[in-house]
Amino acid sequence: MPERRRRERAVTGLSAVVGHRDVIARLRASRARGRLAPAYLLHGEDGIGKRTVAEAWTRLLQCRAPAGDPAEAEACGACVSCRHHAAGTHPDVFRLVPREEAATVAIDQIRELQAALPYQPLIASPRVVLIPDATLLRPDGANALLKTLEEPPAHALFIVMAPQRERLLPTIVSRCQAVRCSPPSQEAVIGHLTARLGLPAERARALFIQAQGRIGPAIQAASAPGEAAPPYEDVGAPSTIADAVRLLDLAQGIGKDQEALRGLLAWLTLWLRDVLAWRLTRDPDRVLHPDRRADLAWWADRLSTDDVLDLASGLHAVWTSVHRNLNPQLVAEAALLHIAQRVNAHPPRRQEIA
Ligand SMILES: [Zn+2]
Numbered sequence: 001m002p003e004r005r006r007r008e009r010a011v012t013g014l015s016a017v018v019g020h021r022d023v024i025a026r027l028r029a030s031r032a033r034g035r036l037a038p039a040y041l042l043h044g045e046d047g048i049g050k051r052t053v054a055e056a057w058t059r060l061l062q063c064r065a066p067a068g069d070p071a072e073a074e075a076c077g078a079c080v081s082c083r084h085h086a087a088g089t090h091p092d093v094f095r096l097v098p099r100e101e102a103a104t105v106a107i108d109q110i111r112e113l114q115a116a117l118p119y120q121p122l123i124a125s126p127r128v129v130l131i132p133d134a135t136l137l138r139p140d141g142a143n144a145l146l147k148t149l150e151e152p153p154a155h156a157l158f159i160v161m162a163p164q165r166e167r168l169l170p171t172i173v174s175r176c177q178a179v180r181c182s183p184p185s186q187e188a189v190i191g192h193l194t195a196r197l198g199l200p201a202e203r204a205r206a207l208f209i210q211a212q213g214r215i216g217p218a219i220q221a222a223s224a225p226g227e228a229a230p231p232y233e234d235v236g237a238p239s240t241i242a243d244a245v246r247l248l249d250l251a252q253g254i255g256k257d258q259e260a261l262r263g264l265l266a267w268l269t270l271w272l273r274d275v276l277a278w279r280l281t282r283d284p285d286r287v288l289h290p291d292r293r294a295d296l297a298w299w300a301d302r303l304s305t306d307d308v309l310d311l312a313s314g315l316h317a318v319w320t321s322v323h324r325n326l327n328p329q330l331v332a333e334a335a336l337l338h339i340a341q342r343v344n345a346h347p348p349r350r351q352e353i354a
Contacts, residue, residue, distance in 0.1 A: 013074045014056045018192045018215050019184020020049060025071070026179065027057050032070030036061075036126070037177035039149055039158035041134075043165045044181030047214035051132045053181070054159045058093060059085050061157065062124035081124040092127040096137070104136050110144045118153050126157040134162045134172065142169050149175040186288075189215045197222055205288045212266035232264045236271055236295045241340050251332040261328035265319050265335065269312060275299040276308045301348040311339055 014024050023042070030036055042050045056075075060066055063075035063082055075082050084090040094113050096105050113129065121127050131137070137145060149158060149172060158176070165173050184192075186208065192215065193204035199222060210230075211218035232250055234240045240247070254260045274287040279300040284290040303311070318335055322328075 012052055012056050014060060015074060017052055017056055018049060019188045020053050020181060023053060023179055023181055028071060028073055031061060036157060038152045039176040041165060041176035041178045042161045042181050046163050047216035048183040049215050050161045050181050054130055058128045091122040092124045094129045096131045098136055104138050105141050107141050110141045114148055117156055121155055125155050127155055129158045131160045134160045135167045142172060146171055183213055184215055189218060209270055209288055230263060232267055236292055238298045241343050247336040247340055251329050251336060254328050254332045256328055258328055261332055264332055265315055269315050272308050272312045275303060302343050302346050307342055311342060
């Protein structure tokens, strides 16, 4: 990992992490009680900040002079351990990530870890092993690691991370204290982008949508050059949702691309959320697409609150069943046509009371 990235991570204290308040409270409490498990499993979808939490907690665990009450404790940022963290040179932290250009963690990386870990800490205890995505361990690597997890050195602590714990060997999961991580709220992510990164509110909302609500990709996109909006954002236009041929074209554009399908479903969910917010409040500050008020009003006139909730729960069901065996294009077609049918079925409902 490039040094610049390490330094970036090094400046986030636990209190500055976006979201994850309950997880952080729990981790701080287990430190305060002096009752650390030998291994933790932080599980929750990619890009929501699990690693940021793990790195910040590691700095606190290894800090020689933590500041604040136990419930608010932070690494001091000045001791020898904190300085090594900031420089990316800490000898008591191990990170199991694929080598450059490799897709998975190599077995010899695990063997190297197993050779080094038993030695006493050089400057800070516990020696921490961070595994940012344990699904990138191959079966041979996972089995080798299991041996260490079964009999870890007393001075070692593992922080394993994964998008879903079901994707790990059950024997690894059973060795870890599982901690479920949820995505930070929309307010927290947008607040971070505006207050901490200084982005205008509209750009922050656009990034939030583009990143499907995940803070990691949103921050990355914030520093990347602007990209064109994906074609499915066009679905919000009345002329598009009324045009079945256009919708089938959009679905065809998704083809076999699972990620594009997820993007479409995430966008549709946020759009329906906006339609509902507009229906209930008519307040541009409450929607993610304030620039598309006219389109939102058009939808809000045609869908009842129940319609929107039905469609959203339908999308949620599709989302949870997205599986590699389903054809993404067909799933997209079905979702788009189902929504179109509902939107186009009713004359405007302007008179109805929300
Ligand atoms: Zn310190």
